[in-house]
Amino acid sequence: MNAVRSDAETFDAIVVGAGLAGMLTALELRPRRVALVSYGSLGQWTSSAWAQGGIAAAVGDDDSPALHAADTVAAGAGLVERRVAARLAADAPHAIERVAALGVRFDREDAHYALGREGAHSRRRILRAGGDATGAELVRAIALAVHASADIVCYEDSRALDVVLDAGGAVAGLTLRVAGDVRTFSAPCVVLATGGLGGLYRFTTNPTSSRGAGIAIAARAGARLADLEFVQFHPTALDVAADPLPLVSEAVRGEGAVLVDARGSLVMAGVDAALDLAPRDVVARRVFALRQANERVYLDARHVAPDNFPERFPTVFDACMRYGIDPRHEPIPIVPAAHYHMGGVAVDLADRTNVPGLYACGEVAATGVHGANRLASNSLLESVVYPERIARDVAARTFARVVRPAATRAYAAPVPGSDAEWRSLRDAMYAGVGVERNEAGLSVAIERLNAIGDASPSDDVREAAVVGALVAHAALRRRESRGSHMRTDHPERSIAERHRSYSTLADARSA
Ligand code: SIN
Numbered sequence: 001m002n003a004v005r006s007d008a009e010t011f012d013a014i015v016v017g018a019g020l021a022g023m024l025t026a027l028e029l030r031p032r033r034v035a036l037v038s039y040g041s042l043g044q045w046t047s048s049a050w051a052q053g054g055i056a057a058a059v060g061d062d063d064s065p066a067l068h069a070a071d072t073v074a075a076g077a078g079l080v081e082r083r084v085a086a087r088l089a090a091d092a093p094h095a096i097e098r099v100a101a102l103g104v105r106f107d108r109e110d111a112h113y114a115l116g117r118e119g120a121h122s123r124r125r126i127l128r129a130g131g132d133a134t135g136a137e138l139v140r141a142i143a144l145a146v147h148a149s150a151d152i153v154c155y156e157d158s159r160a161l162d163v164v165l166d167a168g169g170a171v172a173g174l175t176l177r178v179a180g181d182v183r184t185f186s187a188p189c190v191v192l193a194t195g196g197l198g199g200l201y202r203f204t205t206n207p208t209s210s211r212g213a214g215i216a217i218a219a220r221a222g223a224r225l226a227d228l229e230f231v232q233f234h235p236t237a238l239d240v241a242a243d244p245l246p247l248v249s250e251a252v253r254g255e256g257a258v259l260v261d262a263r264g265s266l267v268m269a270g271v272d273a274a275l276d277l278a279p280r281d282v283v284a285r286r287v288f289a290l291r292q293a294n295e296r297v298y299l300d301a302r303h304v305a306p307d308n309f310p311e312r313f314p315t316v317f318d319a320c321m322r323y324g325i326d327p328r329h330e331p332i333p334i335v336p337a338a339h340y341h342m343g344g345v346a347v348d349l350a351d352r353t354n355v356p357g358l359y360a361c362g363e364v365a366a367t368g369v370h371g372a373n374r375l376a377s378n379s380l381l382e383s384v385v386y387p388e389r390i391a392r393d394v395a396a397r398t399f400a401r402v403v404r405p406a407a408t409r410a411y412a413a414p415v416p417g418s419d420a421e422w423r424s425l426r427d428a429m430y431a432g433v434g435v436e437r438n439e440a441g442l443s444v445a446i447e448r449l450n451a452i453g454d455a456s457p458s459d460d461v462r463e464a465a466v467v468g469a470l471v472a473h474a475a476l477r478r479r480e481s482r483g484s485h486m487r488t489d490h491p492e493r494s495i496a497e498r499h500r501s502y503s504t505l506a507d508a509r510s511a
Contacts (some may be wrong), residue, residue, distance in 0.1 A: 019046030019364025022193030051135030057084025076371020171357030188399030
């Protein structure tokens with residue numbers, strides 16, 4: 001057992017996760033004294049840093065927040081909270097200016113932001129940086145600002161373990177593993193910004209360390225979870241021997257690339273009126289179905305940016321060339337991969353969870369804005385909009401004085417999961433809880449996840465198995481197909497199921 005050090009540090013707030021949402025929340029909370037807990041160095045191992053296409057905001061002359069909100073609602077397949085979408089779209093232009101003021105260099109054409117197009121957007125409204133390196137530029141600039149801030153104490157290469165609650169059930173601090181020690185810091189407020197769970201799947205565009213740790217931490221503290229069954233698969237991950245898979249941004253289709261089969265036939269013809277720019281769930285299902293029928297699917301970008309593909313899409317170009325594929329001269333092989341989790345820790349309109357003092361922000365939060373299928377490039381957007389709101393809410397509240405908290409349990413020295421354990425767990429998720437689901441497949445996945453978790457000496461594997469089982473149980477309960485959740489045994493959308501879903505930790509083992 002690791003001894004828990006009792007030299008508790010006291011903070012006004014603790015932010016867990018150093019992707020875009022976490023770092024910006026720490027900045028917005030200033031001048032409060034904030035601990036920022038990061039799994040690697042700031043921005044490392046985060047999906048934020050890998051985001052390509054960009055960040056959606058209605059800043060074009062022909063656009064408006066109302067149109068942006070309407071596209072968000074339409075993509076979300078009947079489950080988007082309209083008020084939340086309206087607020088996100090309305091706050092977007094201001095949030096863009098706020099991060100630009102922090103040093104983010106967005107691409108421009110003349111005096112205006114360069115605006116791209118992505119699936120299910122009715123206007124060109126995707127801002128980008130460095131061509132297709134938007135997330136990397138955001139993370140670069142915001143990490144510099146964090147490092148320059150005297151109010152933020154960074155704990156890099158650290159791992160949050162549990163939220164500590166007081167006798168009344170309110171947040172009193174956080175237990176974490178830092179520099180080999182288990183320590184407990186006190187604070188009346190903890191913000192989880194730990195990202196998603198794509199790493200639970202065999203094919204993913206996320207860092208493999210993204211395994212829903214924030215969901216597990218929140219659930220153990222008694223937080224309500226929402227919409228867990230909705231996992232978005234990106235239709236165009238590069239089909240190569242890599243783990244995680246490099247992403248081929250939807251912005252490439254926004255500039256005219258098309259999906260084709262091995263014979264060069266257009267695969268989206270007759271599937272959706274918006275063809276290759278149909279909502280992401282529609283495109284992912286089509287690609288998945290073709291691959292199930294042993295067809296390979298390609299993205300043909302040979303006519304896109306013919307004079308400057310490497311400059312317009314440097315990240316995509318480099319990734320392709322690394323695997324011997326020249327997108328200027330040959331179609332790019334692609335495969336659907338787990339990309340974004342619409343579900344997560346349920347938050348209300350004030351962005352609070354049901355645990356007093358506990359907030360969630362970014363991908364780990366379930367705000368209701370994405371419904372059953374997130375509109376492309378709304379994820380970086382939520383990561384820049386919500387931090388300011390959370391900081392405002394924290395500033396307006398009076399928290400009870402925190403007495404030095406004690407860790408709630410003893411922690412064994414960490415045991416890493418074996419390659420075989422991770423492979424079985426990730427295969428079980430992709431096969432049973434993936435693009436297509438049905439009752440039998442979900443039940444098999446749950447059994448396998450429980451067995452893997454029960455047999456493992458590793459806390460990480462056990463925790464990942466619980467998170468996977470929570471997603472699978474939520475998917476089992478939703479007996480319809482909606483957005484990213486496709487049940488082959490319930491292929492229709494059901495009016496009776498038109499509601500968000502909620503789970504708690506107990507549901508991981510429900511019958
Ligand atoms: C992409 O560039 O295709 C990803 C953008 C997103 O997931 O929002």
